[in-house]
Amino acid sequence: MANPPISLRQFSPKCDVQGQKLAVCRIIAGVINEKDIPVGVWKLALAGAAAIWGGSFVVIKGALDVLPPCWLMFVRFFFAALIVGALFWKRVRPHMDASHLRAGAVLGLLSGTAFVVQNIGLTDTTPGRNAFLTATYCVMVPFVNWLVARKRPGATNLVAAALGILGVGLLSLGDDLSVGLGWGDLLTLVSAVLFAFHIVAVARFSASGHDVMAMTVVQLAVSSAVSLVAAVLVDGAVDFAVFLNPSLWGALFYLVILSSAVCMVVQNLGQAHVPPAPASLILSLESVFAVIASVVFYGEVVTARLACGFACIFVAVVVSEVGAPALAWLRSRLSGGDAIEDTVAIAEEADA
Numbered sequence: 001m002a003n004p005p006i007s008l009r010q011f012s013p014k015c016d017v018q019g020q021k022l023a024v025c026r027i028i029a030g031v032i033n034e035k036d037i038p039v040g041v042w043k044l045a046l047a048g049a050a051a052i053w054g055g056s057f058v059v060i061k062g063a064l065d066v067l068p069p070c071w072l073m074f075v076r077f078f079f080a081a082l083i084v085g086a087l088f089w090k091r092v093r094p095h096m097d098a099s100h101l102r103a104g105a106v107l108g109l110l111s112g113t114a115f116v117v118q119n120i121g122l123t124d125t126t127p128g129r130n131a132f133l134t135a136t137y138c139v140m141v142p143f144v145n146w147l148v149a150r151k152r153p154g155a156t157n158l159v160a161a162a163l164g165i166l167g168v169g170l171l172s173l174g175d176d177l178s179v180g181l182g183w184g185d186l187l188t189l190v191s192a193v194l195f196a197f198h199i200v201a202v203a204r205f206s207a208s209g210h211d212v213m214a215m216t217v218v219q220l221a222v223s224s225a226v227s228l229v230a231a232v233l234v235d236g237a238v239d240f241a242v243f244l245n246p247s248l249w250g251a252l253f254y255l256v257i258l259s260s261a262v263c264m265v266v267q268n269l270g271q272a273h274v275p276p277a278p279a280s281l282i283l284s285l286e287s288v289f290a291v292i293a294s295v296v297f298y299g300e301v302v303t304a305r306l307a308c309g310f311a312c313i314f315v316a317v318v319v320s321e322v323g324a325p326a327l328a329w330l331r332s333r334l335s336g337g338d339a340i341e342d343t344v345a346i347a348e349e350a351d352a
Contacts, residue, residue: 012239022130027270031300037273039273039274040176042269042270042271042273042274043274043278043282045266045270046266046267046270046271046274046279046282046283047285048266049262049263049266049267049283050282050283050284050285050286050289051285051286051289052259052262052263053259053283053286053289053290054131054257054285054286054287054289054290054291054292054293055127055254055289055290055293056130056254056255056258056259057122057127057130057290057293057294058120058127058254058290058293058294058298059251059255059259060072060119060160060251061122061126061127061298062247062251063247063248063251063255064119064122064123066242066245066247066248066251067238067242067248068122068231068234068235068238069119069122069123069235070116070119070227070228070230070231070234070235071121071231071235071238072119072255073112073115073116073119073223073224073227073230073231074224074228074230074231075130075252076224076227076255076256076259076260077112077115077220077221077223077224077227077260078224078227078228078250079252079255079256079260080224080257080261080264081113081217081220081221081223081224083256083257083261084213084216084217084220084261084264084265085217085220085221088213088217088265091211091213091214092211092213092214092217095210095211095213095214096176096214096218099210100210100211100214100215100216100218103155103205103210103215103218104214104215104216104217104218104219104221104222105218105222106201107198107202107203107205107218107219107222107225108218108219108220108221108222108225108226109200109222109226110194110195110197110198110201111194111195111198111219111223112222112223112224112225112226113194113226114191114194114195114198115191115223115227116136116226116227116230117187117188117190117191117194118130118187118188118191120187120234121183121184121185121186121187121188121190122184122188123184124182124183124184124187125182125184125185126294126295126298126300127290127291127293127294127298128290128291128295128298128300128302128306129185129188129189129289129306130184130290130308131286131287131290131294132167132290132291132309132310132313132314133168133185133188133189133192133200133313134188134191134192134195134286134287135192135284135286135287135313135314135317136164136167136168136189136192136313136316136317137192137193137195137196137199137296138196138281138283138284138316138317139157139160139161139163139164139313139316139317139320139322140192140193140196140198141196141199141320142320143153143157143161143196144193144196144197144199144200145200148194148197148200148204149200149204156319157320158322159234159319160316160317160319160320161316161320162316163312163313163315163316163319164312164313164316164317165310166312167308167310167311167312167313167314167316168181168309168313169309170188170305170306170308170309170312186211186263199271199279202215202267202268202271203271206268206271206272209263212268212269212271212272213265213268213269215268216264216265216268219264219268220260220264224294234344253326267283267338281317281318282300284314284317287310287313288314288337291310293343
């Protein structure tokens, strides 16, 4: 049942506005109706999530000096599941049926495994390399969607794949031009594949009418369970005295509250309102923010070769996500105004 209309004047006289200002006022007033929020606001929210996630690479790298990777992910997702579940319980409770549990479990298995593998890989690579290798999931999404939905990638996706491979190749070159990726880099690429499957799964489940918040709560809970199993099998017993370390509490606040409880809710809600292609493109900015944070706070040195590799991967992501609509627009400009309607249809199909 839809929520009854609410006059925002009862909260603030300044809320008598239209469009995005109205959406912002509703959020401030505590009246969150996601259907009334413009797509532009969701895109800004996704960009904010990308910035927070970009910073998390440096935060996690520091936390791994205190707590093993799988235990760190368990703590992160366990408390995030409790927080999100408690805050949105009234909304998610009516949707906790078998269908939502299955959907959330699939997302949790993909997300939990991806994060565990990614963070194990981070122990043997730098935050910047980890971030940009992870960003290759955007290039993989069209091919995963081909496998799942039988929708063939376009020519621009093939160009993006070639650029992505070139970028990974540049990252794999040593100072003596010898070729080889460290095991941390290889694990990061494996996690990118899992993230690509997760992106496609979120879009498909959301399109089929599943409640996003219910799936998110189940996803976080299952991700914590996956991390716990991995922690027991891979990391072994943990000394609980490490939780007395003050620096760890700061990292856990960032990872639990910001990176998980806030960003994962924003991601899943945003992807329900923003088409997969632009959503993936916006979220890929995470890698840019990660390198900036790594240079400023971790002291990572970005050589010309690494910069070229990063640039190739980022351009590959851009080509993969906006290449088809851009080509359609260009064709319309060349062929005249009669092709505009066909161009819009092609662009919308590319974003679907």
